[in-house]
Amino acid sequence: MSEVVGIGDRLPTDTRPTQQSPCTNEKAPETTGSNETSSQDEDLPHVADRIPVSVWLVILISTLERFAFFGIREPFHECMVNQRDDPLRPGALGLGQSKASNLSYMFSFLLYTALASAGNGDILATLQV
Numbered sequence: 001m002s003e004v005v006g007i008g009d010r011l012p013t014d015t016r017p018t019q020q021s022p023c024t025n026e027k028a029p030e031t032t033g034s035n036e037t038s039s040q041d042e043d044l045p046h047v048a049d050r051i052p053v054s055v056w057l058v059i060l061i062s063t064l065e066r067f068a069f070f071g072i073r074e075p076f077h078e079c080m081v082n083q084r085d086d087p088l089r090p091g092a093l094g095l096g097q098s099k100a101s102n103l104s105y106m107f108s109f110l111l112y113t114a115l116a117s118a119g120n121g122d123i124l125a126t127l128q129v
Contacts, residue, residue: 077104 080100082091095103 073104073108076107077101080104 077100078089079091080093080095080103081097082089083094084092093100
């Protein structure tokens, strides 16, 4: 098995990993061939590094944004379906199930197409010099 090397550590003279079968203690047969990728991988040192805090922050904010989006969809839909003066089922618009569903789906459609359009617009803006 290859050794994990930290940043700034000196590498041992022989960094090639020994091939060992995962199920037994026997060594796997050596493969000899012209597979340049495996020979290049053997020459590279295994360096352990940490994931930056900014990456964890982006993951956390993206997850919270998704929870907020999917958490607000149902109350938004119920607000559109039910009447304003109903004490048992509070609402605001009283559109009914069909119209509220159509409006909710249109909101989702416009949201995702706007994101795709913004990405396409950024790509087109970089192409025009």
